[in-house]
Amino acid sequence: MKDFCEVLEQLYKKVLLGATLENDSQEYVFYLNPVSLDRDDSTATSSECSHTLGFRDKCQPSSVNWATTSVAPVCLKRCAQTSSAREILLLQLTVTKVMLTRILSETEFHAKEKYREIIQILLKSSDLDSKLTGMFQNSDKLLSHMAAKCLALLLYFQLKEKITLSNSWVAFCHKNLSEYSESDKIVYCLWTLAVVIKEIFKDTRSQKTEILKQFLTPFDSIFEVFYDSLFSQRFENCRDTTKIVNTLICFLELLELLIASRIHLASQFTCQRILFLKPSCVLDVITWPAQAFVKRKFIIFIKKCLLCKVGEDLCRGSVPAFTPPDCHLNVDMLALADAVLQAVDLGLLRTLSVRGKPSRFGGGEVPPGSEPVPVPDHVILRAASLLVIKSLEIKFQNCASANEMKVDLQKFMSELLTFLEPHLQPSPLSHDPCEWLCRVFLEQDDDMVEAAKATVGIYLRLTREREAIESLTQGKEKWDHHTHENGYNPHCIFLYFLKNVGFDATVLLDFLISSETCFLEYFVRYLKLLQKDWDKFFTICKSFDVTESNDSINICGCVSSLVQDRSSSQTEPSPWAARGSHRNACASASWPSDASSEPPNQVVMSKETQATLQADGQSLPQASQSLVDYDSSDDSEVESKDPCSANSKQTSLYQEAMKKIQDTVGISKNKKELSPELQSRPLVPKESNNPFSVDCDIVPNNTDSKMGTAYRTVKCFEELQGAIHRLQKKNLFPYNPTALIKLLKQTEAMYNKTVNPL
Incomplete structure (x- = not known):
């Protein structure tokens, strides 16, 4: 087992530097094939680990003869010392992730081709998608997170290489997104999908439109099903509110990316328009008895939708020079604006809590013996104000009656000013x-x-x-x-x-x-x-x-x-x-x-x-x-120091x-x-x-x-x-x-x- 870890350490070090690998690709695949943990036990013995890995001396590739090094990360040295299956698995996932990152970035051509060949063999020789999704339910959060990161890069690699997504991954998404459940698999599934879209946006040299279309096609219908299932929940009836909050935040990020994808891909999928087709579902979350930061995220999200700034913090890629016209955009924006104004008319602002914590140097806690000074949350005030004023502008662009506009303006501006006055x-x-x-x-x-x-x-x-x-x-x-x-x-x-x-x-x-x-x-x-x-x-x-x-x-x-x-x-x-x-x-x-x-x-x-x-x-x-x-001149600092001058x-x-x-x-x-x-x-x-x-x-x-x-x-x-x-x-x-x-x-x-x- 010590030799196995040392081989992985050497491989990790070479890939991290972007060096060219000399040995046969099959030999590297042998060491990168993930471990299957039969039980959640991070203290497995060396013999148990060898049996789980299927590792035998006679099975070890004979051509592997890499010199060990005394310089290795602390976690890798600990892996060699404990020989635990968990540490080996984390190391395998890390090497695979770094190798994928090297393929997707600027790397020397021959080294990149070798990495690409290893990943392709790894995808064909083992049911890698199923192994990674099987780790989502693991109680070890680090292991689940690393599996999700590795899987997201693998999916994007397949999309770039025009490799059809595996049926096991598509089936996994459909099964877990068919209805909401308090399972960690849903959170990691949503997070993985979001990371893939981010990778598509970041790549400036690929055909984003074709890749997005290839990626969204299998999931278009299931996103709408999950949208209805998630927002139909009663927050107060959930057994574990932490899980539904995590799911809400992950799905909100994915929803924002789906809407932002309309920039690169004309609205061809229902999932890109689902918010505008059913906006009241998202607006209802603001009235849920959830934490303040959840409501803040949703209000800011709706504000960015009205301002057409969706995805600006998530999408770092360039906007295409020519974007096909979105024939549904005006209708969708009007539907969202009408929904916002209807929610305001029903008392959305009156039920919105704007209490914030005063910011202090060194922390926000109130010192002993002093009373907290109530301060408004100006982020909420700004977002709520923009919701009203921008929704009115969008509605009036499509309204023909001057009297109707005048009545609406007086009603909603009065509601907004009444909301702002105490703060x-x-x-x-x-x-x-x-x-x-x-x-x-x-x-x-x-x-x-x-x-x-x-x-x-x-x-x-x-x-x-x-x-x-x-x-x-x-x-x-x-x-x-x-x-x-x-x-x-x-x-x-x-x-x-x-x-x-x-x-x-x-x-x-x-x-x-x-x-x-x-x-x-x-x-x-x-x-x-x-x-x-x-x-x-x-x-x-x-x-x-x-x-x-x-x-x-x-x-x-x-x-x-x-x-x-x-x-x-x-x-x-x-x-x-x-x-x-x-x-x-x-x-x-x-x-x-x-x-x-x-x-x-x-x-x-x-x-x-x-x-x-x-x-x-x-x-x-x-x-x-x-x-x-x-x-300002260079003498300004001198003048400020000399009061006489x-x-x-x-x-x-x-x-x-x-x-x-x-x-x-x-x-x-x-x-x-x-x-x-x-x-x-x-x-x-x-x-x-x-x-x-x-x-x-x-x-x-x-x-x-x-x-x-x-x-x-x-x-x-x-x-x-x-x-x-x-x-x-x-x-x-x-x-x-x-x-x-x-x-x-x-x-x-x-x-x-x-x-x-x-």
């Missing part, structure tokens, strides 16, 4: 309903952009239908109230996004050149909308300015505490931190007809100065820096910024001069130890429109144009931005025409 403090409903989107998706850029794009789609669809049945003036004001009160006004949402990033053009540039979000598509659609809705956008910008003015006046009584807080944190408060009258301002404004070009007349000077400084590219000392600073540089920045403010006002159309009071009052009082202070005594009677939200937005677009142009000149921009720059210039022209009508 967002302070509540956006008391400030501005449109703020919910940035609040929920603040930490997830890709989902935030998807949600914002969906709101634009909903707004455009409803606007077109409304204009088709109403006159140009009838009901416009009521319509604008509807978009705002239900939290889907695209202009509010975009402005909140810009406020969250500090009107920083470099952040927009990051989004535009990144492939991790669909920001380019969203941004272009919004800029096109902006051309049509400019008057509404400008009115909303003025309401934002009024809100900031009122918020500034409201906090004048607590200047000292605010200054103290700023000096300690050195960050600006969140845009939603102060409760304001934005909602009332938007509601009281006459949206279509009363859009005056006059700017708001009460803005605190500190806000005015701050807005202009940010618009001109200057950063206030207390303001947070840009998220990405492409122009930092303070002197801030002072110079203030002097330069004040000059820019004076220049801006001096060259304006109206030739307005700064009031003597403002000119005589220093920006930074000498007595103050803080780099910036809020002075609420000065409230100008009028404010230049260039210091408001609209100006800061257009200034951000202008800086974005310059950044894109510089990158384009150096051939560093990833695509042709001509159309994008044209839209940005049109926006700038509309702004100039609005503030300077003559």
Whole structure:
């Protein structure tokens, strides 16, 4: 037995290095033929093991004369010492798996051909599939897992070599997937099938369509049977909930891969559409009394289906250059969206638990003597929000009635905002309903952009239908109230996004050149909308300015505490931190007809100065820096270490910024001069130890429109144009931005025409 293990050790070492094997292939097959364990006993004696293996001295191939080595893995040395059947079997499976991996990867041609020949002989000479599936029920989890990994690679090898899958494997799948049972065989069967599909996706040189079709053909009908059987279970009636949870997770991964296979293979099989044909089965799992992570996985899975991002974390292979059109896709997406909305209407969100654990450095457990602070699970909040907003967009694309869309939007958005309100403090409903989107998706850029794009789609669809049945003036004001009160006004949402990033053009540039979000598509659609809705956008910008003015006046009584807080944190408060009258301002404004070009007349000077400084590219000392600073110099680290030099540089920045403010006002159309009071009052009082202070005594009677939200937005677009142009000149921009720059210039022209009508 010691010689047997040493031979396997040598074979393992050679295959691991991808070395060419010199001996006859039949001799290697002799050592790789798996052991059949008659009982679950990992301490079998050497004689018992020899008998089980059928190993005899006279049966040993005479030509095998490999030198032993003193360098071997610890597990292999233990195998040689104990001579246990379990260790030998694990070693056989490991060598077989590594050999298959070598065949499927970049390996020297002659070595790969030898490995291929050995595996082909092994498949023909022994019922290898049956031996491996027989290990699935073994109580030794390591052994079962290794058998499943080895079998998955063997199946993929057969598919690539155009070898027909063995009848024993197909029969095993049909038997175990015909109905749900609390057996480990089902879990390993599902897991093996999923691994095979992953291997198909990973291979960039094979014909994925033909291989997928060959693989799915024998299992198409049985997947639907198992789908119905699994989701018809009553979770609370299961004897072992752990087993059904494991089965759910494994089948969910397989289901995601089956749906993702539609990218490479047009929907020819029922198993690729089973979720869309019977979506309520999967949605019901969210209401089961299962663990929170199970519900989270299912919600995220449905979200990815609605966003057409299924399999992006599982399929690492390339997408084919030409994908045949999927004639069932639109129908399937509409069926899933309708099912989601129906579940929400029946109270899905009201029964969804969003309790999460606070994250702490070193672990999530609450220290002794302290009470846990309840925090919402923002992953669930984001996924549930996208379920609603994306389902509405998909449904409205196929809905012809404007009144029906308006009723559905009001009903489901009200349900969503009611669901979110307890988990967002302070509540956006008391400030501005449109703020919910940035609040929920603040930490997830890709989902935030998807949600914002969906709101634009909903707004455009409803606007077109409304204009088709109403006159140009009838009901416009009521319509604008509807978009705002239900939290889907695209202009509010975009402005909140810009406020969250500090009107920083470099952040927009990051989004535009990144492939991790669909920001380019969203941004272009919004800029096109902006051309049509400019008057509404400008009115909303003025309401934002009024809100900031009122918020500034409201906090004048607590200047000292605010200054103290700023000096300690050195960050600006969140845009939603102060409760304001934005909602009332938007509601009281006459949206279509009363859009005056006059700017708001009460803005605190500190806000005015701050807005202009940010618009001109200057950063206030207390303001947070840009998220990405492409122009940061190598001296930034030195400056941060030397407070004296930092303070002197801030002072110079203030002097330069004040000059820019004076220049801006001096060259304006109206030739307005700064009031003597403002000119005589220093920006930074000498007595103050803080780099910036809020002075609420000065409230100008009028404010230049260039210091408001609209100006800061257009200034951000202008800086974005310059950044894109510089990158384009150096051939560093990833695509042709001509159309994008044209839209940005049109926006700038509309702004100039609005503030300077003559």
